[in-house]
Amino acid sequence: MSLKIVVLAKQVPDTRNVGPDAMTPEGTVNRAALPAVFNPEDLNALEQALRLKEQFPGSTISVVTMGLPKSAEVIREALYRGADEGYVITDRCLGGADTLATSYTLSQAIRKIGAFDIILGGRQAIDGDTAQVGPQIAEKLGLTQVTYAEEILKLDPVAKKIVIKRHIDGGVETVEAPLPLVVTVNGSAAPCRPRNAKRVMKYKNATAPAERTPEQVDAMAEMLAKKPYLNITQWGAAEIDADPAQIGKTGSPTNVKAVKNIVFKAKESRTMTDSDADVEGLIVELLESNTIG
């Protein structure tokens, strides 16, 4: 019994090792100073997909990303690790999308890909840290969602059921859910396997059309005729039948009012008991300082 698996991946600026030039004076992320990487938790999601593929031979993994043409790099990275095919959703009109427009665009792309059993993605991306896109896709597709997944414990393709271990505050939770569904995977899940030498050699020339220079288009024509798997599928807004009002900036109700550089500094520390008086005192203090409320 084989599965059709979709993995959502995002190319993000590597915010894990930021230097002094990581932010622009305007307070936005200085993308030029940060290398573009495969969003770490999307790699955790890919590993879960690869494990399912091992368990259910014949399964296919389709990786979908939305971004600039160069984001096809995450598709190649996924192909090197064992994914079967990739889709780059790229179009000028998709730029400036917030999580709502992004989840709409991706859900349209997934509809176009067609039948699927499970959609896996990282819990959140390290550039925005919203953790909203996965759940929103589930809503838009009318699917069950399991977030903070740490491990897929069992999948029964006949009964169409999945058992997942979730990472929750102070412990773990095991849940059962019906297929198809959306699963967002936590960073505490198994790390993704390395790139495979043979697959790197096989897919190193895989590109999306928008990545190719005019010279490369001619040079690659013969190669693509012989090796069609070197073409990464590229879709724009039209190909996924997207409603222009729901994509890009137009489709994004989020407005960034201001971005501030926050430096956390511990000024003092106090130890309190769990007595009602101490707890109440703390609540009053936090309310007065507008920390909560």
Place this chain on the structure above:
Amino acid sequence: MANFYTDNPEIKFQLNHPLMKRIVELKERSFADKDEYDYAPQNFEDAIDSYDRVLELTGDISANIIAPNAEDVDAEGPHCANGRVKYASKTYENLDTTIKAGLNGVTMPRRYGGLNFPCVPYTAINEMIATADAGFENIWSLQDCIETLYEFGDEDQRQRYVPRVCKGETMSMDLTEPDAGSDLQSVMLKATYSEEECCWLLNGCKRFITNGDSDIHLVLARSEEGTKDGRGLSMFIYDKNQGGVNVRRIENKLGIHGSPTCELVYKNAKAELCGSRKLGLIKYVMALMNGARLGIAAQSVGISQAAYNEGLAYAKDRKQFGKTIINFPAVYDMLALMKAKLDAGRSLLYATARYVDIYKALEDIARERTLTPEERQEMKTFSKLADAFTPLSKGMNSEYCNQNAYDSIQIHGGSGFMLEYACQRLYRDARITSIYEGTTQLQVVAAIRYVTNGFYGQHIADLEQEAVAPEFQALKDRVAKMGARYNACVNKVVELKDQEYQDLVARHLYEMAADVIMCHLILADASKDAALFGKSAKIYVNFVTAEIEKHASFVENLNPEDVANYRQVEPAEEA
């Protein structure tokens, strides 16, 4: 993120050597696989690009998975229970990683599932894994044994065993016994042919077997009853699935803790003959050992790199007397010399790997078709170069890696003597490199005929003819003088015709030959890329100038009548 490949452009430099063109052309049979295998290269540039990418991924997993596991693997080590080896837990993680990365059967042809890489990129993978964890490198690099099975086994054996190794099954070479260490002619493990079982049965024991509980063993055993020397030994393949070999114990070693060194007991273990009877030691083990020696040379360079990295990082970080210690001449002198030895040794390592590549590829082609007279000549030339360079590369690099590991601790001062820093593990791991697969003393034995028959002398003369960039000409002239001094020493020894005297000064002649050759190699490298190798070339030539002076004066001042002073017992005593 750290990456042992992209962080050290000295490795990639080796892919640009002019001989690579010939190596790739031979190994790829003019790109005959290009339409049959989706990962086969289309042309030379494509092949080099593929090596580059696979080395990059190796640099990644070495730096980010295997290296961080090294300390735990060293502390936990393998265990033996019920006759089986259980690796340290993170060794399994390392194995899983290298298998998933597809770094198995690296040099094997694609038709068996291999990557069909030449020895040069294989050596680069090897050294990076050793930089990460020299103990794990042992387990991983024993895949090299498959070369011997591929070369001397029959087609049926190749089809049964090579694909398994390409998928990640491990190997071991079961050679040494309690009374047969360096002297393998004394091997006594008994092989008897059973008409009933239609196979050979092995009985006896082996000792000091690296990764002795591997999946596929190559075993040296005595098949000819009544014989006592190397001519009675044959090579056998033992498949662990057959059963019959148990691990009696694991040695408690100074270093390379991740690598289980086993004592094995064979009880009617079913085995199959590999190649022809009686050629086990004299042909197959020699081939096996040459490959293994090059592997240890790569391991040594890897450890040298790690020792240098650790020393450099500490010296940049540690402050004393108001400044970081890297600013003190006494400290940077050590680091500069470490780097120079590393660069020169690496150059020798890859020169050897290139020679091995050309003759082995031609040897393999000869299994498919008759070689042209030119190809036969080429094979002969490179086979001899490989044979002459392998003991230099193994001996010198293993000694350098010990010296670098020593200096790495020295830079750390008292902290280096504590067990918290990686330099102590490197020091312990380095120690075996100049012992196993033939001690440095045995490398001298393997190399000495190329000293006395003038082969190295001629090679040095050829190297002298190669042009260097103008800024290195003065150094080149100095090296030419060292070459002359070496030749004079060799002539003195040869003319004396005194075997014991020759054996006593052999190490000095060997080191002189290696030193002069490495000077030429590093000068050639510096001429191509002064930014990368210029400093090391200058430092190395300066260092070797003093080394040659030391060795030459020893040989010049020592005469046959002095030999008696060195003897610790009179020759008759042992007889």
